[in-house]
Amino acid sequence: MRSLPPFPDLRAFLGWAESHGDLARITRPVSLRHEMTAVQLEALRRGGPVLRFAAHDGPDMPLIANLFGTRDRVAAGLGLTLEQIPDFGRFLASLRSPAPVEGMRDAWSRWPMLRAALATRPRVLRRAPVQDQDLPGLDHLPVQTPWPGDGGPLITWPVVMTRPHGTDAADLTRYNLGVYRCQVLGPDRLILRWLAHRGGAAHHRSWQRAGEPMPVAIALGADPALLLAAALPLPETVSELGFSGVLRGARTELIACRSVPLMVPASAEIVLEGWVHPGETAPEGPFGDHTGYYNAVEPFPVMRVSAITSRSDPLYLSTITGRPPDEPSVIGEVFNDLALPVIRAQIPEVQDLWLPPAACSYRMAVVRIDKRYPGQARRVMMALWGMLPQFSYTKLIVVVDGDLDIRNWDDIAWAIATRMDPGRDVMRIDGTPMDYLDFASPLEGLAGKLGIDATTKIGAETEREWGVEMRLDPAHQARAEELLAEVMP
Incomplete structure (x- = not known):
């Protein structure tokens, strides 16, 4: 290799x-x-x-x-x-x-x-x-x-x-x-x-x-x-x-x-x-x-x-550790990609997973899944929290659909704003293990977890007909790029 x-x-x-x-x-x-x-x-x-x-x-x-x-x-x-x-x-x-x-x-x-x-x-x-x-x-x-x-x-x-x-x-x-x-x-x-x-x-x-x-x-x-x-x-x-x-x-x-x-x-x-x-x-x-x-x-x-x-x-x-970016956060970015196949072997519907370096590399995870049935996003959250000891310190998991780029904060914000209802799609758990360096936790070593299901709702997850997403014809998009390249080189 x-x-x-x-x-x-x-x-x-x-x-x-x-x-x-x-x-x-x-x-x-x-x-x-x-x-x-x-x-x-x-x-x-x-x-x-x-x-x-x-x-x-x-x-x-x-x-x-x-x-x-x-x-x-x-x-x-x-x-x-x-x-x-x-x-x-x-x-x-x-x-x-x-x-x-x-x-x-x-x-x-x-x-x-x-x-x-x-x-x-x-x-x-x-x-x-x-x-x-x-x-x-x-x-x-x-x-x-x-x-x-x-x-x-x-x-x-x-x-x-x-x-x-x-x-x-x-x-x-x-x-x-x-x-x-x-x-x-x-x-x-x-x-x-x-x-x-x-x-x-x-x-x-x-x-x-x-x-x-x-x-x-x-x-x-x-x-x-x-x-x-x-x-x-x-x-x-x-x-x-x-x-x-x-x-x-x-x-x-x-x-x-x-x-x-x-x-x-x-x-x-x-x-x-x-x-x-x-x-x-x-x-x-x-x-x-x-x-x-x-x-x-x-x-x-x-x-x-x-x-x-x-x-x-x-x-x-020698090295130094501090608020990202630092050397450990750079290593963590590569380890993220290295660990993805292992995660997918355990949770096959996971298409991609991103641990944002700015969130201390493991405190937050954004997961893209191939959603096929109601409740699947919550199953993925619980599977991740229980898979590796390191995920027990991940206090926020956001799950999105396969059509989004999870490394694009605009896509994440749009999914949360348009595909998530706070009363239905937020899962909160108390009294779970947490890095005691997290000063936001109420007790040393114990804190809550938050899961946000920002996927399109299907089946029993909603009683409303879901909206139709607006998309241009790819041929029209290609034509636009061709025309603008002539006047905006």
């Missing part, structure tokens, strides 16, 4: 970007406190390149930012062009639910699927670049303080690796990889902010019940496939380590940690190793978040760093 070669590490991806004129080197000094945030956001809003900061007011280590600041680079991180994303989404959907093989010809046609399955098995190495040297402490990393109201330096692109209590370090299928922000407290301590529904938090609870410290490893500057696999909303039964092999088109190479019983990416730039002890927490935040607001200060687990290994000349990868 890939049209680009595998990128075994971050450097290979940066080399590809630079060869395409998509990397800029900034040599003038930039402050890690707030100023670098402004530069990153301005580059992203302009659709700009990957940024490599050579000079800043932190330790002498190059800082990489805006890695996935465009949809094209997110697709490239998967080894694809943007046009290939829908096909790749269908391929991933087929991996989840493969059809039975029908004959030898069909078996040979499945070879890409078989090769992808083989790529999910990681390879364990004895030596790796990420263990070329040891770093004395977290103060040797150029960690940003992104926003003026932030509580301190924040590691923003960490791939946090954990496993549940009772498993072995070699049981790689049980690992969880998540991108959880990490507040630096000192040279050997940081805070891990993971929400209760995330895999890292579930593993932490298993170690707490056993009364034992939990091993944790954090990969900084991993290869693009591993970064994107850790950020994808994968089902709990799918290993991010294995799935990264599918995305990369090559097996993931791992190395045993020096001080904790975990395996980590051999090609990462930096690895932090350490332990989270039962009951040890610290107040995290405040920090600017994807909502455009600072989150409240809350206790989260503390990681005591036991070792920091790196390449001999490491790069530090």
Whole structure:
């Protein structure tokens, strides 16, 4: 499926970007406190390149930012062009639910699927670049303080690796990889902010019940496939380590940690190793978040760093999170297209789904369906809310007919204004799970859901005859364009 070669590490991806004129080197000094945030956001809003900061007011280590600041680079991180994303989404959907093989010809046609399955098995190495040297402490990393109201330096692109209590370090299928922000407290301590529904938090609870410290490893500057696999909303039964092999088109190479019983990416730039002890927490935040607001200060687990290994000349990868557009919202746009075939496999009448980036990428969904029977829009709403944990945080779903462009706000507004009655077509649910960062919710972690059926009403949904929509003859429209092209070139 890939049209680009595998990128075994971050450097290979940066080399590809630079060869395409998509990397800029900034040599003038930039402050890690707030100023670098402004530069990153301005580059992203302009659709700009990957940024490599050579000079800043932190330790002498190059800082990489805006890695996935465009949809094209997110697709490239998967080894694809943007046009290939829908096909790749269908391929991933087929991996989840493969059809039975029908004959030898069909078996040979499945070879890409078989090769992808083989790529999910990681390879364990004895030596790796990420263990070329040891770093004395977290103060040797150029960690940003992104926003003026932030509580301190924040590691923003960490791939946090954990496993549940009772498993072995070699049981790689049980690992969880998540991108959880990490507040630096000192040279050997940081805070891990993971929400209760995330895999890292579930593993932490298993170690707490056993009364034992939990091993944790954090990969900084991993290869693009591993970064994107850790950020994808994968089902709990799918290993991010294995799935990264599918995305990369090559097996993931791992190395045993020096001080904790975990395996980590051999090609990462930096690895932090350490332990989270039962009951040890610290107040995290405040920090600017994807909502455009600072989150409240809350206790989260503390990681005591036991070792920091790196390449001999490491790069530090960073990003910032804020009100969209930001880098996570750009990634979310591509993931939206990637996930659509999986959604359609579960809810076949869905023709398209859009998570508007301006609505924090998941708080609102607009769905286009092939409507065939009364009540179908409500069935689709309930199916989406129950399909993936991420949709449990979607507080507004608007369902429209197949004749509209759901990425056009004018079409959405017109459908709501002309195909929806507030007394009949609004479904409201109370007391459902919600991201506690939603300050509009009356209680932390609990809020309502709103579904708007903006489809044409049929059958028992209405007692009135529905209006006839006005449409021009396509031939007349084409003639108009032809005539106006002569006088309005």
